Amino acid sequence: MRMIDIVRRCGVFAVIVLLAASLNFFLPKLSGQDPVRTKLLQQAALGGYVHQGIDDMVKLYEKRFGLDRPLWEQYFNYLGDVARLDFNYSIANYPRTVAEMITEAIPWTIGLLSMTTLLSFVIGTLLGALLAWPRAPRWMAWLMPPLWALHAIPFFLLGLILMYLLAFQVPLLPIFGGYSVGVQPALSLAFVLDVVRHATLPALSIILVSIGGWALGMRGMMVTTMGEDYVVFAEGKGLRSLTIFLRYCLRNAILPQITALALALGQILSGAVLVEVIFGYPGIGTLLFQAIRENDHFLIQGIVFTVIVALGLATLILDLVYPLLDPRITYQRS
Amino acid sequence: MRGLIRYFRRNLSLLVGSSLLLLLVVFVVTGHFVVDVEDARALSVRPLQPPSWRYPFGTDRQGRDLLAVMVAGTPLTLRIGFIAGILGVAIGTVLAFAAAYYRGWADTIIRGIADIGLTVPGLLVLIIIAVGIRGGLSVNQMALVVASLAWLNPTRTIRAQVLSLRERGYVEIARMSGMSGPAIIFFELMPNLLPYLAATLVNAVSSAILASIGLEVLGLGPIDAPTLGMTLYWVNFNAAMINGWWWWWLAPTVIIVLVFLGLFFVTVGLDEYANPRLRKSA
Amino acid sequence: MSAVLSVEGLRVQFDHPLGAVHAVDDVSFTLDANERLGLAGESGSGKSTMALAILRMIRPPGRITGGRVTLDGTELSALDHEAMRRLRLAGIAMVPQGSMNSLNPVMRIRDQLADAFRDHGVALSAPELHARVAELLRTVGLRPDVADLYPHELSGGMKQRACIAIAICLRPKVIIADEPTSALDVVVQRQVMETLARVQRDLGCAIILVGHDMGLMAQFVDRLGVMYAGRLVEVAPIAEIITTPRHPYTQALISSLPSLAARGTMQGIPGLAPLLRDLPSGCAFHPRCPRAEDRCRSEKPAVRTLAPSHQAACHFA
Numbered sequence: 001m002r003m004i005d006i007v008r009r010c011g012v013f014a015v016i017v018l019l020a021a022s023l024n025f026f027l028p029k030l031s032g033q034d035p036v037r038t039k040l041l042q043q044a045a046l047g048g049y050v051h052q053g054i055d056d057m058v059k060l061y062e063k064r065f066g067l068d069r070p071l072w073e074q075y076f077n078y079l080g081d082v083a084r085l086d087f088n089y090s091i092a093n094y095p096r097t098v099a100e101m102i103t104e105a106i107p108w109t110i111g112l113l114s115m116t117t118l119l120s121f122v123i124g125t126l127l128g129a130l131l132a133w134p135r136a137p138r139w140m141a142w143l144m145p146p147l148w149a150l151h152a153i154p155f156f157l158l159g160l161i162l163m164y165l166l167a168f169q170v171p172l173l174p175i176f177g178g179y180s181v182g183v184q185p186a187l188s189l190a191f192v193l194d195v196v197r198h199a200t201l202p203a204l205s206i207i208l209v210s211i212g213g214w215a216l217g218m219r220g221m222m223v224t225t226m227g228e229d230y231v232v233f234a235e236g237k238g239l240r241s242l243t244i245f246l247r248y249c250l251r252n253a254i255l256p257q258i259t260a261l262a263l264a265l266g267q268i269l270s271g272a273v274l275v276e277v278i279f280g281y282p283g284i285g286t287l288l289f290q291a292i293r294e295n296d297h298f299l300i301q302g303i304v305f306t307v308i309v310a311l312g313l314a315t316l317i318l319d320l321v322y323p324l325l326d327p328r329i330t331y332q333r334s
Numbered sequence: 335m336r337g338l339i340r341y342f343r344r345n346l347s348l349l350v351g352s353s354l355l356l357l358l359v360v361f362v363v364t365g366h367f368v369v370d371v372e373d374a375r376a377l378s379v380r381p382l383q384p385p386s387w388r389y390p391f392g393t394d395r396q397g398r399d400l401l402a403v404m405v406a407g408t409p410l411t412l413r414i415g416f417i418a419g420i421l422g423v424a425i426g427t428v429l430a431f432a433a434a435y436y437r438g439w440a441d442t443i444i445r446g447i448a449d450i451g452l453t454v455p456g457l458l459v460l461i462i463i464a465v466g467i468r469g470g471l472s473v474n475q476m477a478l479v480v481a482s483l484a485w486l487n488p489t490r491t492i493r494a495q496v497l498s499l500r501e502r503g504y505v506e507i508a509r510m511s512g513m514s515g516p517a518i519i520f521f522e523l524m525p526n527l528l529p530y531l532a533a534t535l536v537n538a539v540s541s542a543i544l545a546s547i548g549l550e551v552l553g554l555g556p557i558d559a560p561t562l563g564m565t566l567y568w569v570n571f572n573a574a575m576i577n578g579w580w581w582w583w584l585a586p587t588v589i590i591v592l593v594f595l596g597l598f599f600v601t602v603g604l605d606e607y608a609n610p611r612l613r614k615s616a
Numbered sequence: 617m618s619a620v621l622s623v624e625g626l627r628v629q630f631d632h633p634l635g636a637v638h639a640v641d642d643v644s645f646t647l648d649a650n651e652r653l654g655l656a657g658e659s660g661s662g663k664s665t666m667a668l669a670i671l672r673m674i675r676p677p678g679r680i681t682g683g684r685v686t687l688d689g690t691e692l693s694a695l696d697h698e699a700m701r702r703l704r705l706a707g708i709a710m711v712p713q714g715s716m717n718s719l720n721p722v723m724r725i726r727d728q729l730a731d732a733f734r735d736h737g738v739a740l741s742a743p744e745l746h747a748r749v750a751e752l753l754r755t756v757g758l759r760p761d762v763a764d765l766y767p768h769e770l771s772g773g774m775k776q777r778a779c780i781a782i783a784i785c786l787r788p789k790v791i792i793a794d795e796p797t798s799a800l801d802v803v804v805q806r807q808v809m810e811t812l813a814r815v816q817r818d819l820g821c822a823i824i825l826v827g828h829d830m831g832l833m834a835q836f837v838d839r840l841g842v843m844y845a846g847r848l849v850e851v852a853p854i855a856e857i858i859t860t861p862r863h864p865y866t867q868a869l870i871s872s873l874p875s876l877a878a879r880g881t882m883q884g885i886p887g888l889a890p891l892l893r894d895l896p897s898g899c900a901f902h903p904r905c906p907r908a909e910d911r912c913r914s915e916k917p918a919v920r921t922l923a924p925s926h927q928a929a930c931h932f933a
C-alpha cells in the first residue's frame with residue numbers, strides 16, 4: 001500500500017476521533033440547556049460526605065464551560081481534556097474518575113467481543129462457503145433456515161431466551177454477572193473457568209445470531225466467484241477440487257466478507273451493549289447502563305468517546321490489513 | 335391476483351415474511367375488540383398474575399394487562415420503525431441520487447459521511463442524543479431520534495445501486511435521447527430501482543425498530559408508552575427473569591421475534607424479486 | 617495420419633423452464649496429431665460449449681446428453697472423476713476465452729503454475745520449480761521474473777501468454793484455445809498467435825483454435841470447421857473452404873469478408889442468429905439461406921462427405 005493511502009486512512013481515523021469528541025460536546029447542548037450543569041447542580045444540592053468534592057467540580061466546570069464563555073473556548077477546553085484522556089470525575093461515584101471506571105470495564109468487553117466476533121465470522125464464513133459448494137454434504141442445507149431465522153433476532157432477545165432455558169429452567173450456567181459473587185478476581189485457573197462460564201451465555205447469544213449473517217453473505221459471494229473465468233480455468237487445469245475450493249473460490253470470496261466485517265463492527269457493538277445489560281456482564285455496556293440510570297453525564301460521554309475511538313481503531317487496523325490479502329490494492333502501478 | 339399467488343409460490347421468503355407481518359396486524363386489530371387498551375396503563379389490574387382466561391398474557395408488577403400492552407404497544411413500535419425507516423430511505427435516496435448523479439465532490443463528501451457514520455456504533459450516538467433531550471420523549475420524538483441515523487445505510491446501498499444501473503447504460507441511452515438531468519434520474523432509473531428501494535426500506539424499518547428497542551431497554555424511551563421495548567425495560571428493571579415471572583418477558587419476546595422474522599423474510603424476498611439471478615443459487 | 621482426438625455425435629443440452637437448449641447438436645470430427653483445426657461460427661453457435669464438453673466441464677443446468685470423445689484410444693466418458701481431472705491439462709489443455717479474467721487475481725503466476733504441477737503429481741523441489749517456471753515463461757516469450765507478479769500487473773497480451781504457459785506446462789496432446797486473442801489489439805494478437813504456433817510445433821501437439829477472425833484462421837489453421845446453431849455444418853482444409861465453400865452459410869461467411877488480406881473479422885451475414893430455444897424446423901439456416909427450398913424447411917440435412925476431407929451438412933451442397 002502506498003504511503004498516501006495509509007495517511008488517508010489515518011486521516012479518516014482522526015476525523016472519527018474528532019467527530020466523537022464533537023458529538024459529546026455539541027449534542028447535549030442541542031436541547032437548549034446544559035444537562036451536565038443541571039445534573040452537577042442537583043448532585044451538589046444533595047450534600048453528603050462527598051459534598052466538598054462535588055462543589056469543587058461545579059466551580060471548575062463553571063470556570064471552563066460557564067455560560068459567559070464563548071462556545072469555541074468551551075469547545076477547545078473540552079477537546080483539550082479529551083486529548084489528555086481526562087474525562088473528569090464520575091458525577092455519581094464522585095471520588096472515582098471516569099477513566100478509571102472505563103479502564104476497569106473495557107477488558108471485559110474487548111474479551112467478549114473479540115472472541116464472539118472472531119468465532120462467528122470464521123464459523124459463518126466457512127459454513128457459507130460450504131453451502132455454495134456443490135460437493136458439500138446435503139444435510140448442510142438444512143442448517144440454513146434456522147440460522148437465517150436466528151440471524152433476524154436481536155442479540156439480547158436470544159440472550160433472554162437462552163438465559164431462561166440454560167440458566168433458569170436448567171441451571172447449567174450462571175444467570176448473571178462476570179464472575180461469581182464473593183470470588184476475588186485473581187489469575188488462577190478457577191477464576192478463569194468461572195469467568196468463562198459466566199461469559200458463555202452472553203457469547204452464545206452473539207455467536208448464534210451472527211453466524212447466519214456471515215454464512216448468508218459468504219454463500220452469495222461464493223456463487224458469484226464460482227462463475228468467474230479463473231475458476232473455470234482452474235477446473236480446466238485439472239486441479240483437485242479442494243485446491244479450487246480453498247485457493248480459488250474461498251480465497252477470493254472472503255475479501256468482500258472482510259470489508260463487511262469492518263462495516264459491521266459498530267452494529268455488533270451496539271448489540272453487545274444490550275447483551276451485557278441483560279446479563280449484568282461487567283463490561284462497558286453495563287457501565288453505560290448504570291451511567292444512564294444515574295444520569296452520570298461525564299461517565300456517559302467518556303464511554304461513548306472511548307468506544308467510538310476503539311471501534312475506529314479496529315476499523316483502521318482492518319483497513320490496513322486488508323491490502324495484505326488483496327494484492328490488487330497493495331500494488332500501485334507507477 | 336392469480337399472478338400474485340403464483341409468484342408467492344415461487345418466492346417463499348416473501349410469502350413467509352408477509353404472512354408473519356399479516357399475523358401481527360390481525361393480532362393487533364382483533365386485540366382492540368377483545369381487550370380494553372386502557373388496561374395497558376399501570377395500576378389498571380391486579381399485578382403479577384400469571385396467564386389465565388381473564389389475562390391470557392398475564393399482568394405485570396405495576397398492574398398492566400400484558401395482552402393490552404401488546405395490543406397497544408405493537409403498533410407503537412411499528413410506528414417508530416416506519417416513521418424512522420421512511421425518513422431514512424427518503425433522505426438516503428435523495429443523497430444517493432445526488433452523489434451518483436453529480437459525482438465528483440458531492441459524491442466524495444456524501445460517501446465519506448456515510449462510510450464514517452457507519453463505522454460509528456449508532457446506538458451510542460443515539461444514546462447521547464436521547465440523554466441530551468431526556469425527559470418525556472414522545473413516541474414520535476423517539477422516531478425522529480432514531481431517524482437521525484437511519485439514512486446512513488440507505489444512502490450507501492442506494493448509491494451503489496444507482497451507480498451500477500448507470501454502468502449498465504440505462505442513463506447513457508436516455509442522455510443520448512436528450513433528456514435532462516432530473517428527468518433521467520426519475521424516468522430511467524426509478525422503475526429499475528423500485529424493488530431495491532422496497533428492500534432497503536424494509537431493512538431500514540427493521541434497523542430502526544432494533545435501535546428504538548435498544549434505546550428503550552436502556553431506559554431512554556418514552557417512559558409511559560407501552561411499547562415493546564419499554565416492556566422489556568420494565569422486565570429488566572424488575573428482574574422478572576430471576577423472579578420467575580416468565581410470562582412478563584415471553585409475550586414481548588415472541589412478538590418482537592415475529593416482527594423481526596417477518597421483516598427479514600420480506601427483505602430476502604424483495605431482494606430475490608429485485609435480483610432474480612440469486613434465485614438460481616438458492 | 618492417425619487421429620489423436622475424435623469426437624462422435626457429441627450433444628450438450630441446457631435445461632431451462634422454457635424449454636431445453638441444444639447448444640451442441642450431434643457434432644463429430646477428428647483431429648490428427650500435429651494438426652491445427654479452426655472452429656468458426658457466430659456468437660452463441662456453441663463453440664465454447666463444445667470445448668467445455670470435450671473436457672467434460674459442462675455445469676448445470678447444462679449436461680452432456682450423448683456422444684463419445686476419444687483421446688489417443690481412451691474414451692473419456694468411461695473415465696471416473698479423478699481420472700478425468702488428471703487428463704485435463706495433462707492430456708487436453710485449454711486456453712480460456714478472453715483470458716483477461718482467467719488468472720486468479722490473488723495468486724502470483726508462479727503459484728498458479730506450481731499448483732498445476734502439484735495437483736498432477738509432479739513433485740518439484742523449489743529450485744526445480746523455479747527453473748521449470750522460468751523455462752516455461754521464456755517459451756511463451758515472457759521474462760522469467762513475471763513469475764513473481766500478480767495478474768493485475770500484467771498487460772492483456774502478457775496474461776494470455778501466461779495462460780498459454782500454464783496450458784503447455786504438462787505437454788498436453790491437444791490444446792483447445794478458445795478465442796485466445798479476442799481481447800487483444802491487432803499487433804499483440806499476431807504476437808500471441810505466433811507464440812501459440814511455435815509452442816504447438818515444439819510440443820508436437822494438436823490444437824483446436826476457436827475464433828471469429830477468419831483472417832487469423834486462414835493464416836494459422838490447417839483445417840476449418842464452421843458451426844451454426846450448435847451443429848458443425850462444414851469441415852474442410854482451409855485453402856479449400858476459402859476457395860470453394862460448399863455450405864451456403866460458409867459461402868456467406870467467406871464472401872462477407874472484404875478480402876482475407878484485409879483481415880476482416882466475421883461481420884455477420886444478413887438475418888438474425890437463430891434462438892437456440894426455438895430453432896427453425898428442418899435446416900436451422902433456412903430462414904437466412906438464399907438457396908432454401910421446401911425440403912430445407914422439413915428435413916434436417918445430414919452431414920455428407922463431399923470430397924475425401926470435405927464434409928458439409930446441406931441438402932444442396
Ligand SMILES: Nc1ncnc2c1ncn2[C@@H]1O[C@H](COP(=O)(O)OP(=O)(O)OP(=O)(O)O)[C@@H](O)[C@H]1O
Pocket residue numbers: 630637639657658659660661662663664665666676677678713892
Ligand atoms: N449456462 C448456460 N445456461 C443456458 N444456456 C447456455 C449456458 N451457457 C451456454 N448456453 C447456450 O449455449 C449456446 C452456446 O454458447 P457458447 O458460449 O458455446 O457460444 P460460443 O459459440 O462460444 O459464442 P461466443 O462466440 O460468443 O463465445 C448459447 O447460445 C446459449 O444459449
Ligand code: SF4
Pocket residue numbers: 863864865899900901902905906907908909912917929930931932933
Ligand atoms: S439445407 Fe437448405 S437451408 Fe440448409 S443450408 Fe442447405 S440449402 Fe440452405
Ligand SMILES: [Mg+2]
Pocket residue numbers: 663664665713794
Ligand atoms: Mg465462446
